[in-house]
Amino acid sequence: MANMRISNLHLQFGGLTAVNNLSFDIPDNAVMSVIGPNGAGKTSLFNMITGFYRPTRGEILFDGVNIVGKKPSRITSMGMARTFQNLRVFPNLTVLENVMAGMHSRTKQGLLGALLRTPGHRKEEAWIRQVAEECIRFIGIEAYTDRLAKNLPYGAQRYLEIARALAIQPKILFLDEPAAGFNFSEKQDLIGLIGRIRETYRIPVVLIEHDMGLINKVSDHIMVLNYGQKLAEGKPQDVLNDPRVIEAYLGKEEEDEAV
Numbered sequence: 351m352a353n354m355r356i357s358n359l360h361l362q363f364g365g366l367t368a369v370n371n372l373s374f375d376i377p378d379n380a381v382m383s384v385i386g387p388n389g390a391g392k393t394s395l396f397n398m399i400t401g402f403y404r405p406t407r408g409e410i411l412f413d414g415v416n417i418v419g420k421k422p423s424r425i426t427s428m429g430m431a432r433t434f435q436n437l438r439v440f441p442n443l444t445v446l447e448n449v450m451a452g453m454h455s456r457t458k459q460g461l462l463g464a465l466l467r468t469p470g471h472r473k474e475e476a477w478i479r480q481v482a483e484e485c486i487r488f489i490g491i492e493a494y495t496d497r498l499a500k501n502l503p504y505g506a507q508r509y510l511e512i513a514r515a516l517a518i519q520p521k522i523l524f525l526d527e528p529a530a531g532f533n534f535s536e537k538q539d540l541i542g543l544i545g546r547i548r549e550t551y552r553i554p555v556v557l558i559e560h561d562m563g564l565i566n567k568v569s570d571h572i573m574v575l576n577y578g579q580k581l582a583e584g585k586p587q588d589v590l591n592d593p594r595v596i597e598a599y600l601g602k603e604e605e606d607e608a609v
């Protein structure tokens with residue numbers, strides 16, 4: 351279980367304020383969705399939490415430690431995993447190799463152990479393989495274990511990213527638009543998977559999503575961003591019926607659809 355508190359987080363790109371003095375807690379063992387119109391600051395927020403962007407100011411406390419300024423690899427090794435809006439699988443590695451590669455951030459044996467093939471290293475490799483295979487089975491892409499990632503159907507590639515994130519046995523998981531490009535039945539499948547992750551791993555899952563149906567079904571908690579600021583936060587039925595949210599987000603979506 352992770353304890354995560356964001357305080358007065360701010361991100362400035364020159365004259366543009368991407369995230370504006372944002373504070374919130376991530377609830378334990380809950381599915382939290384971060385929603386908002388395009389450019390609202392959702393991905394910038396994920397990038398700050400996972401160390402890819404350095405906030406202009408503010409604090410990100412992860413299990414009581416301020417992680418601002420730490421490198422993404424260090425933050426991963428502390429137990430934070432994420433997926434990306436645009437797929438980042440290694441196309442020329444197999445599914446198993448992709449998942450195992452992601453796990454090396456959390457292993458103890460260094461490069462020297464790997465080069466010398468020490469007993470400690472061999473034991474660790476066997477353990478990594480076992481955990482990777484378990485994650486691949488859990489996600490349901492075991493039929494592709496030995497296939498190159500580039501030869502997988504699109505949906506399986508997205509699932510591979512989730513398997514790779516879970517394999518580091520994270521304390522918290524961030525998913526950036528996990529349903530991007532999915533059809534209706536793939537989205538239903540994803541809703542089931544996110545529920546299983548929460549039940550099995552008992553970790554908070556934080557996702558950025560645009561699909562309101564999916565958000566409504568999967569979330570325990572929703573935070574809405576607009577122009578980098580928190581517009582609303584709470585239970586799905588309250589947030590999704592909030593007139594300010596409808597105006598800022600759903601209203602915009604209707605306009606977009608009408609174009």
Ligand SMILES: Nc1ncnc2c1ncn2[C@@H]1O[C@H](COP(=O)(O)OP(=O)(O)OP(=O)(O)O)[C@@H](O)[C@H]1O
Nearest residue numbers: 363366367368386387388389390391392393394395
């Ligand atoms: N590296 C960067 N350099 C300059 N501006 C950036 C950078 N990253 C994001 N921005 C700007 O910050 C604002 C917030 O962008 P961000 O990608 O976080 O929004 P978002 O809510 O994730 O949008 P979307 O739903 O379209 O993914 C936007 O105006 C964007 O153009």
